Each structure stands twice: as C-alpha cells, then as structure tokens.
Amino acid sequence: MDEVIPAEWRKAVCAILDGGDLGKVRLTQRALKDWESIFPDAFICDLFVALADTLRVNGVRGKKVASMAEPGETYEFFFRARRRRLYGKINLLPKGEMLIVYSAHVPLKGDSL
Secondary structure, three states, rough: EEEEEHHHHHHHHHHHHOOOOOOEEOOOHHHHHHHHHHHOOOOOHHHHHHHHHHOOOOOEEEEOOOOHHHOOEEEEEEEOOOOOEEEEEEEEEEHHOOEEEEEEEEEEEOOOO
16 A cells, blocks of 8 residues: 655655765666666656656655665655656665665556555
C-alpha cells in the first residue's frame, strides 16, 4: 500500500539532486540506460530535475522498500518527465549525504508500485 513519503526524506533527497554534485548521486546502469532509451536527447540533470520536482510536492505518495541490499531508506514512486509517467526508486543512504537512483523507467506493473 502506498503512503505519503516523509517530508524529511524528500527534503534531503531534493537537496542532493538540486546540489549538482554528481559525487553524491550513484545512478545504476539500469536506471541510466532506461532513462536514455526513453529520452535519448536528455541529460542526467534532466532526470534529477524531474525527480526533485515530484518530490517537492507535499503529500506525494510512494512505497517504502525494505528489500534493498544497500543500507539506507528507499522509496519507490511515480514521477513525470516531459509529460510521461515514470517509475522511480531512490535510496537515501545513512547520514543523508548520498543517494542511489535505482530506477527511472516506464512503469512495468501498470498503476501499482
């Protein structure tokens, strides 16, 4: 069941995405390839903007994911880029200084997270 994503988590993730320091963002190869296949003319910063724009919305809903191998707090959610609905999954690592973008692709399970 989805839930409102906590404001503290969203704020920390947006701060990293907005900061522009690529050393603080790990992007999985799958997320990168999926993003590039959907938007071949887009840059990685466009992905970061789309994710942050969604996470800045109060009350944005998602689902906490407890099954990731890396430590941290992970949420999955839907976001929009260029009027397309996409699925995203981000892990905010402990101490909130770095994150992992696991997913940025078209939804594979329809409207369900």
